[in-house]
Amino acid sequence: MRVRTGFLAAWVATTAAGIAISWAGVGDAMRGTALATPELAAQAPVRQGRPPAGPSPEAGAPSAPSPSPSASRTGTGSPAARSTGARPAPSASAKAPSGRVRTYVVKSGRVVLELSARSARLVSATPDSGFQAKVWRRDGWLRVDLTDGTHGSAVFATWKDHPPLVQVYEY
Structure with missing residues (x-):
């Protein structure tokens, strides 16, 4: 019983640490998006x-x-x-x-x-x-x-x- 409890505690701690690390990484990535x-x-x-x-x-x-919606697409003015x-698709210079x-x-x-x-x-x-x-x-x-x-x-x-x-x- 003691071995199972120790294994369960180690598994819970490892899983919680993995989730926390993943969440921190995903959070940083999401803050950089729009x-x-x-x-x-x-x-x-x-x-x-x-x-x-x-x-x-x-x-x-x-x-x-x-300008009207049919504004010309040419010319400098x-x-x-x-x-x-x-x-639009992201450009190469994104x-x-x-x-x-x-x-x-x-x-x-x-x-x-x-x-x-x-x-x-x-x-x-x-x-x-x-x-x-x-x-x-x-x-x-x-x-x-x-x-x-x-x-x-x-x-x-x-x-x-x-x-x-x-x-x-x-x-």
Whole structure:
């Protein structure tokens, strides 16, 4: 009986140690991902209406009306739009986040941004069913629209001459 109790105690201690070590490793790996957990989900004020097209050259704040969903994909004056129905595949230059990763859960999906002291980078844009992701990138700002053509959500990050500022619009 004593041998069995000793074996059981050793087994329980070894199993508990293995679980604790595994949990610590998985916890570190999960903190490096862009999962929407309550402590990582960003709280940004939501504005009603369509967002502006881009920051003004002087103030770095939004000022112009939104480009239409059928914005041209060519030329230097128009945004480079990309429409996707699903999550884009990671690029070859994908790297571990170097800034704060923030998840913005909006009515039409989820946008995950990496915010550093001097810029913002799109980690992922996951639209809900029936919506598409459209992304515009420019020097000093980033805009992600999750839209069905009429209604949607926009996450707008600006950082020209200031730390990144994120605004959320529902339209």
